[in-house]
Amino acid sequence: MTACWPLVPLGALVECLDARRVPLNRAQRARRPGPVPYHGASGVVGHVDQALFDGPLVLLGEDGAPFLDPMRDVAFFHDGPLWAGNHVHVLRPRPGVDGRFLAHALNTVSYAPDVDATTRPKLVRARMNSLPVPCPPPDRQRMIAHKLDPALSRIDRQLDELAHQARLARELGHSEILHALSHGGAGCVRPLGSVFTITGGGTPSTSRPDYWGDEVSWITPADLPAGPPAWVRHGARGLSFAGLAACRATRVAAGALVISTRAPVGRVGMGASALAVSQGCKALVPRGREVDLRYAALALHAAAAELRRRAGGSVFPELDTASLASLDLYLPPLATQHAVARAVGARLERMAAQDRERARMAALLREYRMAVRRAAMNGYLPR
Secondary structure (H helix, E strand, O other): OOOOOOHHHHOOEEEHHHOOOOOOOOOHHHOOOEEEEEEEEEEEEEEOOOOOOOEEEEEEOOEEOOOOOOOOEEEEEEEOOOOEEOOEEEEEEEOOOOHHHHHHHHOOOOOOOOOOOOOOOEOOHHHHHEEEEOOOOOOHHHHHHHEEEEHHHHHHHHHHHHHHHHHHHHHHHHHHHHHHHOOOOEEEEEEHHHHEEEEEEOOOOOHHHHHHEEEEEOOOHHOOOOOEEEEEEOOOOEEEEHHHHOOOOOEEOOOEEEEEEEOOEEEEEEEEEEEEOOOEEEEEEOOOOOOOHHHHHHHHHHHHHHHHHEEOOOOEOOHHHHHHHHOOOEOOOHHHHHHHHHHHHHHHHHHHHHHHHHHHHHHHHHHHHHHHHHHOOOOOOOO
């Protein structure tokens, strides 16, 4: 942590106000809107009409906070009215302790030895009180906080700008797909089910190790890209031939489309190898040679909002085969489909490269943010 300042147990620096917390779920918060922030394990998650706390406070995650990710904050300073649920410790700094400094210091602590992660990470009160925290003199605490706050704010603004650029790029990519699909010239409209044979999937028993392996590629919604369609070859898990035979999944040849029809609806992948799917997906096998697979994948991606609208279900949205099969698919001549797929694909590849560069820059900024804060805890202040 630091060799510059003495280490003091956190419990000696704060008064714990956890007994005054009152949890409110999302529905309860929606029934009492207001200006008061409602704080959860990882930050403000809503606003309500009344405060339980006031004054300078430090909020430290209790359970569900990203304790094992050094790039993410688990402690926050708040000055003013606040309502807090029972997933975050509420700490009032004692006299002589600067809350802003304390929040920064708590974001440099290594929580691995003190967090119970059997289900999800949890920092119980006894372990929290014994956390060693650097404790310089009060005037030095204030100086560190005064320097760190604007330095980290500048980095946060840069991260926000990169995230904003990424959102704009995704919107631009979607609009370019829609534009390309709507300017294909003369063609015909066909129900999806007349162009593709649609098959469902299944999942074998997870308690049978012999059902799982690498003999059959098996795709779930989580294995499909959240953005534009991409080629998929295998998922995070695979099946054995025995597992395939034991469930309702059907293995299809390479060159099929895969679409998620449950949690979430509308993700699209293109099969680069023979594969089977879970019950959260459908596999679409072309009936003939009248469709370019990449063009059809882009068309399905563009229709994601309509597919989600068609989904039903009392527990979670799910798209049935009939609703999927009845989706209208606009098919221009095959040569036009090829041209559209090539042009859009090239543009998406360039945009993906730009997105990777933004992600690289964001990762470097997060590392720099962490380094600046840790250096301050060792007495090296940002300018």
